[in-house]
Amino acid sequence: AQSVSQHNHHVILSEAASLELGCNYSYGGTVNLFWYVQYPGQHLQLLLKYFSGDPLVKGIKGFEAEFIKSKFSFNLRKPSVQWSDTAEYFCAVNARKYGNKLVFGAGTILRVKS
């Protein structure tokens, strides 16, 4: 069955530290990849997405993610986090092979200490 794995459930960083959140998926074939963010008390928002082309995609608020097809990975990065980045981050994948159903990882809670 298709699945999405996020390696860390909780991450705590100090401001200005670099961030990398891991995401791996088990699908074969053509996939579309997403990172969503959920700030405290708010709804899920799209952070960035990959469909094709340059495997390094840039999103809002200085986030970027790199698609490595050979590793089935789509890791999220930010060079220097801010206190306002405290949120839960979800990796999600859909695949035409599976009817474009968006499947989410379990999420990673990021807490940035000021």
Place this chain on the structure above:
Amino acid sequence: EAGVVQSPRYKIIEKKQPVAFWCNPISGHNTLYWYRQNLGQGPELLIRYENEEAVDDSQLPKDRFSAERLKGVDSTLKIQPAELGDSAVYLCASSLPGSANYGYTFGSGTRLTVV
């Protein structure tokens, strides 16, 4: 743009009682999704509509859950009777037809607590 609107935001009910959630998608978004998010997990798809047709309800527990989208716009999700394990956040999302690849827009969700 109003975004995807869901109500209520919170609901507390006793087990065995019925409950209903309502969703109004973004205008023009023909595709509507209901997801359930359990504590500590990512959202899981319950049902997907294309206009008023449920095109994927394979994950919907049909013994107690039902959904409808009669005019292809608003949708309701119902649980009858509710069980303790149904406590979760129920999310509605919508997308333009044929553009699910581009990501969905989510509502704020309804947090259900069954006691």
